[in-house]
Structure formats: C-alpha cells, structure tokens
Amino acid sequence: MKFFLTILITSFTxxxxxxxxENAKASITKMVLIKGGYYKPLFKKNxxxxxxxxxxxxxxxxxxxxxxxxxxxxxxxxWSRSKVKKIFADGSYLKDWQSDFNPGENVNPSAxxxxxxxxxxxxxxxxxxxxxxxxxxxxxxxxxxxxxxxxNKDKKFNERLIRWYSAGLPQRLNKxxxxxxxxxxxxxxxGLIREWTFDFNTTNINGTAICGxxxxxxxxxxxxxxFLRYGFNSCLSANSDLGNLGFRCAKDTK
Amino acid sequence: xxxxxxILPAAILLTGTVYFLAPGNNNSRKPDLIVKNTDAGNEVxxxxxxxxxxxxxxxxxxxxxxxxxxxxxxxxxxxxxxADLGKFKNKNVVLAMFFxxxxxxxxxxxxxxxxxxxxxxxxxxxxxxxVLVSIDPERDTPRVLKxxxxxxxxxxxxxxxxxxxxxxxxxLAMMLGFKYSKNSSGGFTHTNLISFLNDKGEIIFQNxxxxxxxxxxxxxxxxxx
Numbered sequence: 298m299k300f301f302l303t304i305l306i307t308s309f310t311x312x313x314x315x316x317x318x319e320n321a322k323a324s325i326t327k328m329v330l331i332k333g334g335y336y337k338p339l340f341k342k343n344x345x346x347x348x349x350x351x352x353x354x355x356x357x358x359x360x361x362x363x364x365x366x367x368x369x370x371x372x373x374x375x376w377s378r379s380k381v382k383k384i385f386a387d388g389s390y391l392k393d394w395q396s397d398f399n400p401g402e403n404v405n406p407s408a409x410x411x412x413x414x415x416x417x418x419x420x421x422x423x424x425x426x427x428x429x430x431x432x433x434x435x436x437x438x439x440x441x442x443x444x445x446x447x448x449n450k451d452k453k454f455n456e457r458l459i460r461w462y463s464a465g466l467p468q469r470l471n472k473x474x475x476x477x478x479x480x481x482x483x484x485x486x487x488g489l490i491r492e493w494t495f496d497f498n499t500t501n502i503n504g505t506a507i508c509g510x511x512x513x514x515x516x517x518x519x520x521x522x523x524f525l526r527y528g529f530n531s532c533l534s535a536n537s538d539l540g541n542l543g544f545r546c547a548k549d550t551k
Numbered sequence: 552x553x554x555x556x557x558i559l560p561a562a563i564l565l566t567g568t569v570y571f572l573a574p575g576n577n578n579s580r581k582p583d584l585i586v587k588n589t590d591a592g593n594e595v596x597x598x599x600x601x602x603x604x605x606x607x608x609x610x611x612x613x614x615x616x617x618x619x620x621x622x623x624x625x626x627x628x629x630x631x632x633x634a635d636l637g638k639f640k641n642k643n644v645v646l647a648m649f650f651x652x653x654x655x656x657x658x659x660x661x662x663x664x665x666x667x668x669x670x671x672x673x674x675x676x677x678x679x680x681x682v683l684v685s686i687d688p689e690r691d692t693p694r695v696l697k698x699x700x701x702x703x704x705x706x707x708x709x710x711x712x713x714x715x716x717x718x719x720x721x722x723l724a725m726m727l728g729f730k731y732s733k734n735s736s737g738g739f740t741h742t743n744l745i746s747f748l749n750d751k752g753e754i755i756f757q758n759x760x761x762x763x764x765x766x767x768x769x770x771x772x773x774x775x776x
Contacts, residue, residue, distance in 0.1 A: 349735075383616035384726060415725060419718075428718070495721060499732035502740045535725035 325425055326365070328355040328548060329482040334446065336437045338500075351433045357545040359473035359484045360409035360492060361421060363400045369421050371398055376417055385416035389538040407472035409490045409543040415535035418493045418544035427546035429495040432530075434547055436523075439487070441480040458522040461488050466541050487522075491529060493544040498535075500527045614640075619726050620752035624719030626684075629696040629712040636723075636752070639711075642680045643775045644748040648720075648729050648741070650687035651699045656743050656761060661703055663745060663763045668709070670765070671772055678776055681705070684723060685714045686731050686739055727754065747771050 333353040370377050370391075377397040381390050392412050395401025413421075415429075422428050430438075442449035449455075474484045533542075614620050620637040628634045645664055649657040664681055671679055683705075685691035691699075696712040699705075705712070715723075724731060731741035745763070747756040756771040758764055 382618075382621050384618065384621055416722070419722070423718075496732065498725075498730050502730045502732060502742060534728065 326357040326359060326361070326546070329358055330354075330550070331356055331434070331438055331481055331483075332446070334437060336433050336440070337448075338433070338436075349433055351431075351437050353550045354430070354434055355548040355550065356430055356434070356438055356481075356483055357427075357547070358478070358482055360490060360543045360545045361418075362407050362473055363394075363404050363410045364406035366410035366413065366421065367398065367400060367406075369424055373420070373424065376420060381417070383536075385536055386414040387534075387536050387538055390414060390417070392538070393540065403469070405469065405472055408470040409473055409485075411470065411490060411540050411543045412538040413493075413543060414538050415493050415497065415533075417538075419495070422544075422546035425546055427548045429493060429544065430547035432494040432496050432499065435492065435494045438479070438481055438483050441483075441486075443477060444480060446480050455522060458487055459525075462522055462525040490541050490543045491526070491539075493542065494530075497530045497533060500531060615751050615753060617754070618752035619723070619748060619754065622719070622722055622726060624715055624723055626713040626715040626719070627693050629693055629700050629707075631693040634711065634713060639680050639682065639748070640752060641750045643678055643750060644680050644682055644746075644752070646682040646684065646727075646746045646748060647744065648684045648686050648724060648727070648731070650685050650739055651691045651695050652687070653738065656741070658703075659761050660743055660745065661705075663758075663761075666763065666765075667745070667768055667772075670769060675772075675776065676709070679709065681710045683710070683712045684720065685712070686720055686724070686741065688714050688717060688720065728757070747775075749775065 331354055333351055335348040336351050337348050374380055374397075375382075378391045378394060379397050389412050391410075393400075393404055394412075395403070400406065419429050440447035440449060442451060442454065471489060473489070476485050476488050478484045479486060533539075614637070620640060622636060624636060626634045626636065645667055647660050647664060649660055651657075661683065664683075668676070668679070668681060683696075685696065691714050693714065696714060700707075700710060700712055723729075727744060727746050729742055729744045731739050734740050742759065743761050745758040746754050747768075749755050755774075756767060758768065
C-alpha cells in the first residue's frame with residue numbers, strides 16, 4: 298500500500314517539476330494591474346469628449362526582449378526573418394539579428410526586441426495569451442510619475458523626455474528594467490524604446506497628417522512629448538520595422 | 552492487493568492526462584501546427600485569446616506575399632455562416648469597411664460601390680465580389696447585416712457582408728491602411744476607402760475619400776478579367 302502511494306506521490310512531484318520547466322520556457326513577463334481611470338487624449342477626435350475612461354487592465358512590466366522573441370520565432374517559424382510575409386513586415390524585419398534563429402553577438406538578449414512590425418507584435422502577444430495595449434491604456438500607464446498615477450507635470454521629467462525623444466538611436470540598446478519603475482511598477486515607458494499599440498494610427502483620422510509634428514486640434518499645447526509621440530505614430534504603417542520601436546503586451550482583468 | 556494493481560495503471564493514466572491537458576504546456580505542440588478555418592456548420596466561434604503559446608501559423612493556401620488573404624481572421628457573413636476571406640480567391644474583389652448604423656459617409660461608400668458594380672461589363676460581373684466588412688461587431692450581428700443588405704438591395708452571391716472579432720477587424724484594417732476609432736457618440740470616425748483586390752487577394756487599387764475617381768476605377772476594371 299505504502300509502496301503504491303509513494304509511486305503516486307513521486308509521479309505527481311515529477312509532473313509538477315516538468316510543469317515548472319514548461320512555464321520557464323514560455324517565460325511570460327510579469328504583469329502589473331493598472332487601475333482604470335481617465336485619460337485625456339491630446340487630440341479631440343470627431344464627437345469625442347475631452348476625457349476617455351479606460352477600464353482596469355494588466356500590462357507587462359517591461360518590453361518583450363530579444364530572448365523572448367526568439368522563443369516565439371522558434372515556435373512559429375512563419376515569423377522568422379526569411380519566412381515572414383511582406384504584407385506583415387517590411388524588408389527591415391529583425392534586421393539586427395544575425396540569422397533566422399540567432400540574434401547574434403551584436404544584440405543584447407535582455408534588450409527589447411526592435412525591428413518588429415505591428416503584425417509581429419500582435420502575433421507575439423496572442424501567442425503569449427495576451428494582446429497589445431490600446432493607445433489609451435499605454436498613455437494611462439505612461440502619464441504616471443514615480444510616486445503618483447499622474448499626470449506627471451514635473452518640468453524636469455518633461456525636459457528629459459524631450460531630450461530623449463529628440464535624440465538619435467543608440468548604438469546598442471540597454472537591457473530592459475535598467476531604468477526607474479513608475480508608480481504602477483512598469484519600467485522603461487520612456488528612455489529605452491518607443492512601443493506599438495493596438496490602435497497606434499487612430500490619433501488624427503480625417504485631419505491633416507501630423508507626420509513629424511503639428512498642433513491642429515490639440516487639447517493641451519504644453520504636452521510636447523505627446524506631440525512627438527503622435528507625430529511618430531502617424532508616420533508608421535503596420536508593417537514598419539524600426540530600430541527604436543518594440544512593444545509590450547497587456548491583458549484584460551476579466 | 553488486487554485492488555491496488557488496478558489503481559496504479561489508473562493513476563498513471565490520470566497523471567498523464569493531467570500533464571497533457573495542463574495549461575502552459577502547449578509549447579510541446581509541433582511548431583508547424585496549422586490552424587485552419589473550416590467552413591462546416593453555421594456556428595460562429597470566437598478566437599480564444601487565452602489560448603497561450605499555441606503555434607500561430609498563417610493560413611496556407613499558396614497566397615502570395617502581399618495577399619490580404621494571409622490574414623487569419625475568422626468572419627461570419629450576413630447569413631450567419633463562417634467565412635474565410637480566402638473564399639474570394641480567384642474573384643476580383645471590391646471591398647470597403649463600414650458600419651450599418653452609420654448615417655453620413657457609409658451610405659455614400661455603399662452607393663459608390665453600386666455605381667462601380669454598374670460599370671462592370673455584364674459578361675464579367677460574375678468574376679466580381681463586393682464585400683462590406685463591419686467595424687462595429689457589437690451591433691452589426693449577421694441579422695443586422697442581413698437586414699442592411701435587404702434594405703440596400705445588396706444581393707448574394709455578388710454581395711457579402713462580414714462581421715468578426717475586434718482583433719480581426721483591426722488586423723484587416725491595418726492590412727488595407729483603413730483607419731477607424733470609436734467616438735463618444737457611439738459611432739466611429741473613419742477613413743473612406745474602397746479597395747480593389749485581384750484574384751490573388753493583392754491590393755491593386757484604392758480609392759481614398761468620398762469622391763470616386765471613376766477614371767482610375769475604369770482603368771482598374773479594364774485590367775481585370
């Protein structure tokens with residue numbers, strides 16, 4: 298009797314270990330809960346109120362890394378550099394990687410993956426059981442300061458942002474979480490990369506293009522970093538792949 | 552003792568089952584798993600976003616690199632039938648995104664598509680399909696789309712009205728370069744875009760705006776079978 302019980306317990310223990318191993322393989326990024334709240338879009342859309350309510354959701358504490366994206370590509374070879382379809386990613390897709398399944402020496406495995414299109418980012422999040430954050434969700438997280446949910450009106454913070462947004466692409470991207478975390482516990486909302494959102498191109502639908510700048514229809518003229526962000530977004534297509542553009546995933550609270 | 556001899560294999564079987572069914576274990580699936588849509592049945596299934604780590608393989612169908620039909624989207628038509636965009640392969644497609652309760656721009660777009668339909672020579676009309684894809688899945692159920700088709704005299708099989716998940720709608724919009732956003736009055740702000748797809752599902756011409764460039768439309772039609 299004891300013998301059989303031992304076998305039973307041992308097999309369950311082995312099983313639990315195997316399960317842990319599988320979880321480590323998937324390496325799902327830790328998420329933090331973002332409490333719902335009002336977000337004030339920079340641009341007033343047709344018939345839109347000044348404030349938009351965003352429901353509570355979870356967001357990854359850091360951007361998806363090269364190492365994590367490599368696992369995705371290995372599990373989904375259709376998303377490897379040589380196999381990806383042109384409609385989903387332009388010619389620059391993963392261009393800093395050495396080959397299909399090897400990021401190589403020049404890429405830090407713990408740095409955010411860049412040169413990935415919106416389609417690739419969306420496919421990754423879906424594979425991880427998550428989704429891309431909406432622009433309103435992303436902005437809600439990003440407007441937090443170190444000690445408050447924001448909006449962060451610190452002048453020095455804004456100056457730093459402007460300097461970062463106007464700086465060029467660094468030679469080699471830093472690893473994720475090397476900066477400060479914000480009130481919610483999310484790292485690197487600024488200062489590392491720009492990030493894809495689910496509806497990145499919906500800022501100024503019928504108005505004149507603000508690709509690169511402009512302020513028509515703006516609700517807050519002091520928010521210069523947001524202008525730079527929106528200007529950048531309206532220049533992108535969903536199959537663009539850029540060296541300073543990566544992503545993180547989000548999830549509903551249900 | 553005999554009892555335990557029975558319990559042991561049962562326990563092993565059970566643990567094995569638990570192991571294979573355990574969530575997060577999907578990584579062990581073959582990476583080349585192909586997720587395919589089947590047209591069987593009338594049931595409309597929603598893609599499960601919680602299905603972690605399954606291999607997402609682009610629907611294979613010999614599509615070219617720039618084919619819109621590479622999309623994995625799952626759609627339902629005005630009759631409540633499952634519809635894969637690939638079913639339009641080998642047809643010329645005139646496609647627009649819209650929503651049924653739209654008062655201003657969408658009726659114009661639908662009307663423009665009807666005008667385009669009339670310019671197509673009679674012997675070629677069967678080579679064409681006219682497709683309206685809703686951006687308002689919450690309200691535009693297949694029944695609503697069916698009523699819309701009836702009210703606007705959009706007859707099948709030439710006309711197909713589709714609805715799908717928010718996710719798939721956004722993906723198609725991104726492929727086409729169509730932009731839309733929900734506004735606080737319950738409607739949508741959106742661009743006005745009519746796309747012509749060839750028999751491979753590649754975009755060969757797009758009319759952007761409410762005024763149809765009939766010269767370019769005629770030129771496009773003359774190039775198609």
